[in-house]
Amino acid sequence: MSNCRQCIIKRFNALKTLTNDELENISDHKTTLIIKKGENLMTEGNAINGMYCIRDGKGKLTKLNTNGKEQIIKFIKGGDILGHRSILSEELVGLNAIALEDMHVCFIPKGDILDTIKENTQFSLKLMKNISHQLNEANTSISQMAQKPVKDRLAETLLHLEEIFGVDNEACIDVILTREEIANTIGTATESAIRLLSNLKKDGVIDLIGKKIKISNKNALKNISEGY
Amino acid sequence: MSNCRQCIIKRFNALKTLTNDELENISDHKTTLIIKKGENLMTEGNAINGMYCIRDGKGKLTKLNTNGKEQIIKFIKGGDILGHRSILSEELVGLNAIALEDMHVCFIPKGDILDTIKENTQFSLKLMKNISHQLNEANTSISQMAQKPVKDRLAETLLHLEEIFGVDNEACIDVILTREEIANTIGTATESAIRLLSNLKKDGVIDLIGKKIKISNKNALKNISEGY
DNA sequence: TTATAAAAATGATAAAAATCATTTAATTTT
DNA sequence: AAAATTAAATGATTTTTATCATTTTTATAA
Numbered sequence: 001m002s003n004c005r006q007c008i009i010k011r012f013n014a015l016k017t018l019t020n021d022e023l024e025n026i027s028d029h030k031t032t033l034i035i036k037k038g039e040n041l042m043t044e045g046n047a048i049n050g051m052y053c054i055r056d057g058k059g060k061l062t063k064l065n066t067n068g069k070e071q072i073i074k075f076i077k078g079g080d081i082l083g084h085r086s087i088l089s090e091e092l093v094g095l096n097a098i099a100l101e102d103m104h105v106c107f108i109p110k111g112d113i114l115d116t117i118k119e120n121t122q123f124s125l126k127l128m129k130n131i132s133h134q135l136n137e138a139n140t141s142i143s144q145m146a147q148k149p150v151k152d153r154l155a156e157t158l159l160h161l162e163e164i165f166g167v168d169n170e171a172c173i174d175v176i177l178t179r180e181e182i183a184n185t186i187g188t189a190t191e192s193a194i195r196l197l198s199n200l201k202k203d204g205v206i207d208l209i210g211k212k213i214k215i216s217n218k219n220a221l222k223n224i225s226e227g228y
Numbered sequence: 229m230s231n232c233r234q235c236i237i238k239r240f241n242a243l244k245t246l247t248n249d250e251l252e253n254i255s256d257h258k259t260t261l262i263i264k265k266g267e268n269l270m271t272e273g274n275a276i277n278g279m280y281c282i283r284d285g286k287g288k289l290t291k292l293n294t295n296g297k298e299q300i301i302k303f304i305k306g307g308d309i310l311g312h313r314s315i316l317s318e319e320l321v322g323l324n325a326i327a328l329e330d331m332h333v334c335f336i337p338k339g340d341i342l343d344t345i346k347e348n349t350q351f352s353l354k355l356m357k358n359i360s361h362q363l364n365e366a367n368t369s370i371s372q373m374a375q376k377p378v379k380d381r382l383a384e385t386l387l388h389l390e391e392i393f394g395v396d397n398e399a400c401i402d403v404i405l406t407r408e409e410i411a412n413t414i415g416t417a418t419e420s421a422i423r424l425l426s427n428l429k430k431d432g433v434i435d436l437i438g439k440k441i442k443i444s445n446k447n448a449l450k451n452i453s454e455g456y
Numbered sequence: 457t458t459a460t461a462a463a464a465a466t467g468a469t470a471a472a473a474a475t476c477a478t479t480t481a482a483t484t485t486t
Numbered sequence: 487a488a489a490a491t492t493a494a495a496t497g498a499t500t501t502t503t504a505t506c507a508t509t510t511t512t513a514t515a516a
Contacts, residue, residue: 071374151472189474419504
């Protein structure tokens with residue numbers, strides 16, 4: 001089992017503020033797990049007794065609506081932390097975390113997280129910064145969901161996906177999503193998402209190579225996302 | 229100028245964790261201000277150098293969309309704190325805070341907040357809890373905006389408004405909003421909001437008394453908000 | 457109080473988006 | 487590799503929601 005001190009993924013999150021002693025302690029208590037594609041790491045409505053740190057793999061955070069439809073709230077990848085929101089608010093988990101591909105994840109017990117918060121102000125501040133930033137993003141999302149038409153939201157989402165996951169060696173957005181998942185991200189019907197993707201392709205703004213999407217005219221896409 | 233130790237509004241927020249010494253210190257540094265109806269307490273995109281604690285008065289947190297439309301993200305009232313998200317994430321203010329009626333507000337400089345975070349773990353934890361809770365609410369909001377029809381969102385919003393602001397002596401929701409503001413909360417056109425309110429009245433679910441709204445059949449409204 | 461402006465209400469119409477139905481293509485399974 | 491399943495694409499249609507136009511009501515100012 002690997003040691004947290006050697007782990008380089010932590011430099012992307014609040015765990016980078018930990019002292020060597022704190023890291024040793026967490027190393028001793030952490031467990032590592034493999035989440036296979038399609039499996040749940042966290043489930044909405046459940047209690048949680050620790051925080052997850054994603055080592056690698058991509059995933060989605062979703063919410064199940066009353067009508068049974070999935071809403072994708074956020075995408076996750078290596079370096080992201082999960083579960084801290086629930087621990088800090090002392091509420092049940094609010095979102096499902098589902099692997100889009102096999103993931104390697106470390107689990108750190110709640111007690112260690114709370115102890116570290118009490119001892120290490122820098123860690124506290126980084127956690128707060130993380131959640132505060134997420135809150136700001138969520139507020140922006142609400143506004144866009146409420147006021148932008150579906151086409152604009154699709155453009156926005158494609159730009160966002162490229163920003164998060166980067167591009168592969170063929171310049172395609174480096175994540176594989178079904179059309180349904182894209183629809184569930186922008187909050188529309190699958191057929192509408194498919195149609196709008198086809199239109200963007202016809203207009204030369206994107207390229208569709210199987211399930212992969214390549215942004216071929218980023219400026220045009222930005223304009224569309226802003227309603228032009 | 230009043231003293232924070234005597235202030236009872238703080239029992240509704242993170243400031244209740246402060247020691248007497250900390251309260252004295254903040255009392256010395258705080259300023260009190262009156263925000264008249266319609267005025268801004270915070271403005272989107274601005275820097276902020278402190279945290280606000282609302283003593284009384286009601287307000288709205290809004291975001292201006294690219295098309296110039298206002299989206300109401302959240303309602304605020306006495307006991308709520310503002311600006312801490314921006315301080316903690318070290319980002320610009322994300323929302324406008326606008327008074328719906330005259331407000332009394334205290335301003336606490338950023339330095340005092342950050343000092344207190346470092347000294348008082350309970351205060352830190354309460355702040356984190358506050359933001360974590362807000363993040364959870366925001367995520368729920370995204371999901372509902374994306375997937376619920378306008379009618380359901382209106383029902384949801386009316387229930388939410390009653391929960392936040394309570395009712396007056398005539399059992400009306402105790403806040404005065406224009407139809408446009410209601411529309412900007414649920415993310416629809418003003419005319420649509422008006423029409424749906426009229427329908428709810430016709431169906432005997434609510435009562436419209438001038439600008440005041442009375443929920444006359446809460447169960448029916450709950451069912452509507454859940455899509456039945 | 458009357459004039460003026462702003463907000464609310466309502467009808468008619470247009471645009472956006474969802475749903476249903478079917479076909480085509482891509483994956484999986486046998 | 488063929489069959490079966492699932493996902494993607496596309497057309498036709500309906501539903502939802504927005505926009506435009508106008509009237510009525512309410513609030514504000516002269």
